[in-house]
Every structure is written in structure tokens, then in C-alpha cells.
Amino acid sequence: MKILHLTKKYYPMIGGDAYTVNSLKKQQIRIGHTVYILTSNCDEIARDEKVFKFGLKDNSANLDKITLQRLISLTFLFFWGFSKLRKLKPDIIHSHSADMGFFISFAARFYGIPLVNTCHGISFDDKQYFFLKRLAENFFLRYSGFKKIIVVDKSGLEILEKAGIKKGIYVPNGVDIHKFERKPGEKSDGKTSFLFVGRLEKQKGLEYLIQAAKFLKGKNDFEIIIVGDGEEAENLKKTATEFGVDYIIKFTGKLSEHSLIEQYTGCDIFVLPSLWEGLPLTLLEAAAAGLPIIVTDVGGISSVFTHGENALLVKARNSRELAGKMQELMSDKELQKTLSTSARKLAEKYSWENSAKQLENIYTDV
Template sequence: MITSANFPPEEGIGNFIYNMSKEFIRKGNQVTIITRGSSSKIKEEDFEGIRLYRVPFFPLYPIHVQIHGIFVKKLFSSIQSDFDVIHFHTPLPSPLKTNLPTITTVHTPMKTDTAKVELVNPFSVAVKLQGKISCLIESKLFKISDKITSVASSVSQELGEYGLNPNDVEVIGNGVDEKLFCPIKNKTNEKYILYTGRLSYRKGLFDFIECGVNICSRYPDINFKLTGKGPLFEKLKKIVQESGYENRFEFLGHVEKSKLIELYQNATIFVLPSHYEGLPTTLLEAMSCGLPVVATAVSGNLDVIESGENGILVPLKSPDKMAEAVSSLLDDENLRTELGIAARKTIEEKFTWDAISNKILDCYSSIV
């Protein structure tokens, strides 16, 4: 597998690749990952049974991918005889010319990713400009791929902008470790609404805070917890301070996995207010822990939630509707329980790593 994601995995894409690799190994396959490294030399290591190559990466924008690609191609030419399939993971792995079967999994198309960037500072302007080059690299990657897959139906549709037929892009979904992220019987007494994820503009967190202030004004025993880092950390804290409900919101920053699982397991409701997603890992984690969820009706959320059956979907950028949905759950313990049970069942049936890895192995078989 060829990727730009960090190892050990720090977020969604790296987590996806790591868990797929572990499943492939468990099922009797050998896995090699080529990713970016911080050294000026190629380094090889064993990472939990995965053969891992860290290839030099220099952030010389906008030609960083091309420079990194020189090192990747040099390494690949010396080891490609070891492989049966090459699997690229976006964003921006280095395209390679090879006669081996190739597959690309798209987590978020660069055209969509770039379009969603809000021009709020010089860095965001640079990202917009870099996006044009990134889209060309991504288009080249699609042309050399024998099969293209995506993590969500919405992502498949977005690939139509590259001239691809969305019906030819197989949706494989995303996964979660249902054994780690599982419900518990005895929760703590604290009632709180949980958000987990990056604190960035596209996550809809201004809507979440507005919803939270609404709830705080009517439910004196409900608190809000947010995990994660990002550019909005201080701005969101300031908004909360000005609301007069500072003592009801807790910004936890980055939390370790064991703490994150505890937060899910003891939460009352999980809210995902995003304006855009692929198929969010955090949503699957919350549902796997048996939480009732409220999420915006966008992107991959629509692949997972059937509103009123295993969660509640609300319109995009609608904090009032979000607050109504949260209120309906706070007022009805039976509804919370029913949606939580159905959410867990959805994960067990469709979104375990075992199920997702089988889909990918089937894709490999179709092109080998």
C-alpha cells in the first residue's frame, strides 16, 4: 500500500490503512506500506507485522509530491517483484508506472477538499492554489488504476468531476474495532453531549456551540465535551466564554484512545455537526459504543444513518434543528436506548474491519 498517512496512525486515513493491514495479515496475507518519512534516507522497519518503508519527504510546496515521488519510484523499482497488488490511498500518494494490478481508494477527492477550504488566512490561500496541482496528480493516479474504490457514496459521486463514472467506483465504506468500541452497562452519573474530531471550519462547530448554548439554557444538568485539536480551538473557547456557559463546556484537546473510548461509553448523546465528511470514523466509533447519534444529513453520514431508525439526521447548518433533535433524545430515555441499540447493530452488521477488509480482498481478486 502506498500512502501519505502517518504511522503510527494519528487520524482517519492512517487508522483505516493500519486496521486494513492488520486484518489482511490475520487472514494470511503479507503487507508492505510505503509512506512519508522525516529522514533524508529511506528507512525500513517492522511495524506490528507490517513491512514499513518511510521514504524521505520534503515540504517544498508546490513540488513536494514530485520530489517525494522520486524516492518512492527508486524504492519501488527495487522491491516491486515482491507484490501481487499495488493499493494507493489518497490524498496524494505518488503515482507509479507498473504492470502490476493497481487499486486506488479515495477518502476525499482533492477537488472537493480544495473547494471546501475557506479563505481565512494566507495558508488557506496557499492550499487553494496548491489544490490545482494536487488535482492533476490525482487525475494521473486514477488513469493508472485498474480499479477505484471510495469510502462513501458521496465520494463516488464527487469523482464524476474527474470524468469518472460514479457507478464504476465501488463503495467499500469505513470501519471500526467493535471489540474495543463497545457499550457498557454502568455509566457514570454525569450527563453530557459529546463531539470528537478535528476542530476545523468544515466540522460545523459554530453550529454545535450554538446548539449547545440553546440546550444549556433549558437543561441545567447537561454538559458538553469536545475532544480534538485544530485551528478553531481558541476561537470556540472564546465564543463559549462570551455565552455565559463556560462552566458547561469542556475542551479536552487530544485524548488517548483508552480515554476516548471511555468518553464515548459514558456519553449521553453524540453529535456530529459536520458540513462535509467522507465517512467519519468518529460516527462509527460512537455508534459502535451504542450511543444515540445526531448528525448532519451530508456525505457519508447518509450511508450509515437511517433517520429515526438508528440515529437522527438534521439539515446542514441548522443549529436550531440540531437542538430540537438533541432535546427529543434528552426528553425520551427509551428513544435514546432504542437508537443506541440499533446503532450498535448497524456497526456489527456492516462496518467492522473484518467486513470492510473482505470487501477490499474481493476487489483485489477481481483485478489479479
Template sequence: MKEVAIGVKCQNIRNFFKGLKVCVASAWYPHANNPYHCIFVHDFAKRIRRAGAKVFVFTIIHSREDKKFEMWDNIPVLRVKVNTILSFFNPFKFLSFFKVFNKADLIHVHAIDVFGAFSILIAKLIRKPVVVTVHRADVLPSNSLFLNILRIIAFKVVDAIIAVSKATKKLALNVGAPANKITVIYNAVDETMFTPRSKSLCRQKLGLPQNSKIILFVGNLIPRKGVEYLIRALPIILTKIPNVLLVVIGDGPQRNELEHLAKELNLEQNIVFTGRISTEKLCLYYGAADIFVLPSLHEGHPMVLLEAMASGLPVVATKVSGNMETVIHGKNGYLVEPKNAHQLANAIIKILSERKQISKFGKASLMIYRKKFSEEKQICKIAEIYSRILRSKF
């Protein structure tokens, strides 16, 4: 076990994390069939490794293509097969958890689903300090009595709970999380990747028109992301700003439906669907865009908003949970009602109509990100929690 100083200051972060062995445990993790699935958990693992910790990941096997052991960005990833709830009661599976967790000084679980809750309980059985980060979807009310009871027990024994937004904290409280254990720590992004770039150079590299106003969306193409309303807003925008191009990055079950809608509205020349792309290419699209739009019906604390703001983009988002804690209406963008194409269009037009507005709102986005959501702030708060629970074990 690492020796723990009494308290930790932000300037001593690397000294605190140096040599600390952290196991990030979560069923929410990229896998062979979808290397971008819940990429934010992998990003978190990279973040605390950059801070100096020795990090390894424990997750599940999603398909035959997944390996029991592999390296992702030089982070060891161990996978276990748990197909059903009964799998967790298999003594051999328990032994797998035991062997992995026993190598760590501290377990950091992401998402309090069945895998997450069992990870917490097993970690506590072998007397390991354990933290859980909740992300919204995992703390929604459930019809499963088993999961509800399991969550309550896990919340009772876990050492600390991190909620990614104030709205997520409220949801966690509603499903049994003790108020005295919860800290809100917002997500952060890799600031070496997501940073302001030369717009003309990014467009040149991507083959995008230099004279267009580019609207960017990034996310899964599923109904709750509200992309349909963004597409329906485009004809309204085109009446005021004819040289608009909407770039939709991501994939999902709704893609064919959305492509058909674009064709139906005669927008094929004004919309590009890229599918999933690499992080390196994604950074170029943020650099090439004039504005980022997130028309979701609900959110936890969306990483894409932070990526856009760290890249210096104005943002338009819907008035839902995590978005409202991130966008300052009238300062770095606008908040609109969900499912309202007209409000979306008007907000986008208001920003794109003047070059000065794009610059002003973009600079404000970057300032707000650095002041409230920076990686340094997130890591400092996490170090404080780790330090506190490690001290309590002595």
C-alpha cells in the same frame, strides 16, 4: 507473487490474505508531530493485517522528527522525503518507490493527491497490481491543471478504485474516474476497541459525573466540523435538560476560538475540551456518553460516526454527504441542516429527554453498524477486489 484462487468467499478470507504482501501507500498517515493525522489509513493497514496479510506502509517525511523507518503497532512504516512536485522526477526518489513497491504483491494507495497519483503511475510502470481508495477531499475539483491531468492519467491506469461513500463516488466520477472501475466500500472500525461498554464504569474511570447527560463530539477543531454550532446549541439544550455536559475531543486551529465562545456564553461548567487523547481513552468516552453529535459542514464517510454507532450510541449529524449514508433519520438518530444550532438543539433534546429513547436509538445504531458497516463486510469486499485484479495479472 501469491497464487490466487478463482474467487474468494468471506469464510475463506484468512486463507486468501495469508502471505499476501500489501504495500499501503499514502501521504495521509500519522507522523511524529501528529500521531492521529489520518489515523484511518493506519487503521486500514491494521485491519488487513488482522485478516492475515503481510502489510507495510510507504509514506512521506513530514518533519525532522520523522524516521525513515519505524514500526507503528508492529507495522513497518517506510518514509521518503518529497518536498516538491519536482522531487517525484528525481531518479533517486523514483528508485525509492521502485524498491519499496517491488517487495509487494499489490499496492493499495489511499488518496489520489500528487503522492498517490505518482505511486499509482510508478506501480504500473513496474507492472504491480494497484488499487486506490478515495476519501472525498482528494477528489474535489482542483485549480491545479497539473493535478487534474495527473489524476485523470492515474485513474486511467489504476486497476480498481474504492470510494468510501456514494457521495465520494460521484465526486470521483466528476474528476475523471471511470465508472466501471469504482466500487463503494464503506469505512469500518476496530470492533475490539469500539464496542458497547458499561456507562457507569467508563464514567468512573474518567472522573465524569454519573448523573449528567453527556454529549460527545470527536474530531479536528476546524471550521468545517461545525463545532461552533454545537456550542451555540448548548444554551438551548440547557433550558430543557439542565444537567448536560458536552465533551469535545480533538484539537486544531479553532480550539482557542471555541474555548472563548464557550466562556462568552457562560458555558465553562458545561463543556470539557480534552485535546487529543489515546484510542484506549477515546473508547472510554464513547462508553461514557449518552449521545454523539457530528455537526459538520461536509464529510466523506466519517470514522467517528462509525465508532459511535459501533459503541451503541444514538447519533445526531448534519445532512451532508457521508452522514446521510450512515444515519437513518428517526431510527438511530436525527439528521439536521448544517449551521443550524436550533435544529441541533431540538434533535439532541428529543433523544436525551427520555432514557428509553437513548436506549432505543443506541441499539438501532449498533444493529445498523453490524448490518452495513462491519469490519467483516469491508474486508470481504476488499478481498474480492484484490482477488479479481490479481487474477487478471496471470
């Protein structure tokens, strides 16, 4: 089967959609499929003979925004579809961005190529998102002619059904559990190391993690390692300095895959204070590394993670509660061990092999 994935972000960019598409590509090639990638015209994205770029040159920070530059690029995608799909002749187009899916849908329908879409997070029902963004997403999901709309967390199915959008189907993300396997003696000693991995954006709620560090400083020997980059990086560093916790918090920036795995396997506790989410891949990676997890109860997280069993769930935007759970885990090594063991068992249920097989069945059906 010849598969064309559409994605705003792609390897080696940071982001769940970028990592997901790259992981699926590798697995689908192993199965025997031919896989092409169509993505944004960003210097951060590696190009090869099966990775195409479209539109105006842009940067990763602008790809999730509605800008004139982005709209012009999407118009280019409309024409790219008619000029390239006839030559490429994919059997299936798998969009990972509803707007990209909409703009290529005209050519896809003209050439009779089925189109499916994965929602890596749904925003149209969440008033935290800008109104125009929510309106656009709702429109694209309804009128792009998607044969199936794939969600990565079960709460997404409820959101689609409530909105009267049919064709929803649940396929969770996967994780390479062997890659993140912790080896004996790798666990850090001395001070407790908290780890965050992700884009440094408002969505991730890192200001509340910094506030929690302020509440805890002087009471415990701990550090917070923040891995990733984004448009909030400088603001977060400034906030850490203003709160007097810049000596506690280490900003690593973007790391290589090898260095990232070293952080997962070398730290003690994973913390994700997001304001909204679907099912973040970083949570599955942390679980695969056997890290005790503290995470906000948003999106589809509680449909996978259970408070007190394989994670500690806290309210979003509540730095006091977050600090309390961080203190609780630092003080209770048995609870750390319980959460670690359960998280690892949970991660073992997820794999890219399973995700790829489920998607293959969907492709065949449509």
C-alpha cells in the same frame, strides 16, 4: 501478497485515513499478507521497519493543504518510487491520497505494479473547498492510472460517475464492534454528556455546536466533551468563553485509545456537526458503542444513517436545529434507547474483516 499502503497520515495521528490504514494493516497481516506503509515525514507518526517516511519534515495541520513544502515532498515521492519500488517489489500499491498516488504512479507503471486508490472523502464537486484543491483532486483521479477508485460511501460513486470518472467501487470502512461494546452500568448518570470526536478543523462545524450550547445553557444539566486536536482548538476555546459556555464544554485534546474508548462507553449522546464528510469512522465507532447519534446530513451519511431510526439528522450550519435535537434527546429517554439499539445493530454490519476481504478481491482482480 505484498501490499504497500500510501497515506498522508498514519498511526498514532488523529484522522479517518490514519485509523483506517492502521486497522487494515492489522487485518491484512492476520490474513497472511505482508504490509508496508509509506507516509509523511512527521514526528507524530511512529516509525518501524515496515513504515517508511518521505519528503520534508512537516506537521499534521499542513498535510491537507497545498503548500510549497508539500509539493517538494511529493516531488521526493516521485523519485522514491523509482529508487525503492524495484527493491520492495509490492504486488499492489494502495493509495489513500490521490496526490500521493499520482506522484508514485509513474514508477508503478514503469515496474508494472497495479495501483488502486481510496477516496476517504471527495472534494472536487464541493465548492466549499478551495478551487485549486478541487481542480488538483479531479486531475489526480483522472490521470494517475488507478485500476480502481474505492469510495467509502455510496454517494461517492454518484459523484465519480457524474464527472465521467470510471472504475469506482464501494467498500465501506469497518469498525471493531467488540472494542466499543458498552458494559452494563457504564452509562453515565446525572447530567447528559454529549460527545464529539475528531479533528478540530473548520470542516467539523464545531462553532455551531458551541452556538447550540449557548441556546441550551441554563435550561438543562448537560456537558459537551470535545475529543481531539487541530488548528482550530484555540479559536474554539475562545468562542466557548465568549459565548459563556466554557463551563459546559470540556476540551480533552488527543486521548489514548483506552481513554477514548472510556469516553465512547461513558457518554450519553454522540454529536457530529460537520459541514462536509464522506462516512466518518467516528460515527461507526459511536454506533458500535450504542450511542444515540445527532449528525448533519452531509456527504454519504444519509446513505447509511436514517433519520429517526438510527440517528437524528440535521442541516449543516444550523445551530438552532442542532440545539433542538439535543433538547429533544435529553427530554426523551425512549428515543435515546431506540436510537441506541438501532445504531448498535447498524454497526454490527460493518467490520474490518469484511473490508479487508473485499479489498483482497479487488487486489486480485487488478
